[in-house]
Amino acid sequence: MINIIGLGYIGLPTALTFAKHGVEVVGTDYNKELVDKLQKGQLTFEEEGIEELLKAAINNNIVFSTEYVKTDTYIIAVPTPYVKESKKLEPKYVIAAVKSVLEVCEKGAVIIIESTISPGSIDKHVRPEIVNKGLIIGKDVHLVHAPERIIPGNMIYELENNSRTIGSDSIEIGQRIKELYSSFCKAEIVITDIRSAEMSKVVENTYRDINIAFANELAMICRTGDMDVYEIIRIANMHPRVNILSPGPGVGGHCISVDPWFLVGDYPGLANLILTARKINDSMPEHVLSRIRAIMRENNIGDITKVGLYGLTYKENVDDVRESPTLQLLEKMDEHLAFGMKVFDPLVKVKLVDNQYSDFNKFIEDIEIVVIMVAHAHIKENMDSIQNKFILDTKNICAFDKVYKL
Ligand code: SAJ
Numbered sequence: 098m099i100n101i102i103g104l105g106y107i108g109l110p111t112a113l114t115f116a117k118h119g120v121e122v123v124g125t126d127y128n129k130e131l132v133d134k135l136q137k138g139q140l141t142f143e144e145e146g147i148e149e150l151l152k153a154a155i156n157n158n159i160v161f162s163t164e165y166v167k168t169d170t171y172i173i174a175v176p177t178p179y180v181k182e183s184k185k186l187e188p189k190y191v192i193a194a195v196k197s198v199l200e201v202c203e204k205g206a207v208i209i210i211e212s213t214i215s216p217g218s219i220d221k222h223v224r225p226e227i228v229n230k231g232l233i234i235g236k237d238v239h240l241v242h243a244p245e246r247i248i249p250g251n252m253i254y255e256l257e258n259n260s261r262t263i264g265s266d267s268i269e270i271g272q273r274i275k276e277l278y279s280s281f282c283k284a285e286i287v288i289t290d291i292r293s294a295e296m297s298k299v300v301e302n303t304y305r306d307i308n309i310a311f312a313n314e315l316a317m318i319c320r321t322g323d324m325d326v327y328e329i330i331r332i333a334n335m336h337p338r339v340n341i342l343s344p345g346p347g348v349g350g351h352c353i354s355v356d357p358w359f360l361v362g363d364y365p366g367l368a369n370l371i372l373t374a375r376k377i378n379d380s381m382p383e384h385v386l387s388r389i390r391a392i393m394r395e396n397n398i399g400d401i402t403k404v405g406l407y408g409l410t411y412k413e414n415v416d417d418v419r420e421s422p423t424l425q426l427l428e429k430m431d432e433h434l435a436f437g438m439k440v441f442d443p444l445v446k447v448k449l450v451d452n453q454y455s456d457f458n459k460f461i462e463d464i465e466i467v468v469i470m471v472a473h474a475h476i477k478e479n480m481d482s483i484q485n486k487f488i489l490d491t492k493n494i495c496a497f498d499k500v501y502k503l
Contacts, residue, residue: 264294408471
């Protein structure tokens with residue numbers, strides 16, 4: 098039996114996937130409301146295929162609880178935010194989970210940390226907790242870092258099909274945990290040491306951030322030089338060794354916009370390219386604002402309330418709004434005491450910001466400029482309804498003749 102701690106975006110799909118493949122799971126979360134909901138078969142976020150998984154697992158191999166249980170294997174998937182001022186990892190949720198595990202675990206138990214952590218975090222924050230309890234690492238408890246790699250929107254598929262990394266102090270424990278993950282993971286599982294596992298995870302997301310920053314910088318250069326950035330990237334990517342990602346209104350989510358800061362925070366003065374990339378991506382909402390201003394000027398629209406932002410989530414077809422470019426943009430406006438832009442997102446049912454609509458038609462009716470911030474399937478299917486508006490398409494999904502781009 099395994100005890101999975103943290104039933105959020107990563108912990109829940111992982112727990113359900115283990116259960117589907119015959120592993121007995123106890124899913125633990127300190128949020129009682131969440132646990133109650135899951136026990137009743139209700140989900141707290143949307144993700145392709147997760148509803149069916151929950152239904153199937155609940156009558157079989159999984160129970161949800163607010164308590165940690167005594168067993169020999171734990172997987173910790175709790176949030177690891179960064180401290181805004183220092184840019185360093187905030188390890189308090191991981192530490193709290195490890196402490197609670199140590200209260201109940203069997204002798205020789207393996208504690209697997211899936212949460213993304215900055216390189217060296219296990220040495221710095223986790224090992225001392227174990228040693229302070231008078232326990233011996235490698236005998237009384239074993240530590241493993243098995244960072245998740247799944248992408249929101251395609252999590253269930255990627256859980257089974259992405260390769261994985263297992264960082265462990267010993268090959269033997271690494272092998273044991275590799276076998277555990279092999280219950281559902283069809284791809285290669287690499288065993289390495291803990292620090293390499295920590296670092297490679299952060300490097301993967303940093304690589305993506307830098308690549309997106311390059312695309313965004315090209316978009317700004319091409320805007321000034323009157324060139325079509327999409328045509329240029331399309332052609333450049335035909336070269337067999339070039340793969341530039343797509344420009345956009347900014348980088349959001351809890352991973353790519355967060356993890357590179359760990360390296361900046363821990364290696365100031367060395368992480369220069371990484372810092373620059375972060376700054377470029379963080380500046381994109383402001384670039385969108387300057388594009389909106391230009392469009393308003395060109396078309397003699399003086400009233401900001403005639404502008405509507407389509408999309409509040411951090412990317413398409415998910416309901417997650419963490420660090421989303423739209424929220425970043427609204428914050429920037431707020432700083433300049435500029436209010437009144439209208440907002441709509443078909444996947445965000447709760448009211449998060451001022452002037453947020455729940456009715457798409459009403460939203461469109463009330464505005465003259467539509468800014469496509471997120472490429473939800475919904476807008477692709479409803480493109481005709483915005484045909485008569487001025488459109489700023491930050492995601493390059495609109496094929497009308499007269500469309501403004503980034
Ligand atoms: N974005 C662009 N241009 C692109 C691709 C993405 O502007 O070409 C933007 C998105 O709109 C979004 C942000 O970047 O705002 C991040 O989205 P994403 O789809 O690139 O990635 P995440 O944050 O959903 O998931 C990433 C993934 N990491 C990598 O692809 C290296 C995922 O595999 C990780 O598991 C996840 O981070 C994580 O949890 O670390």
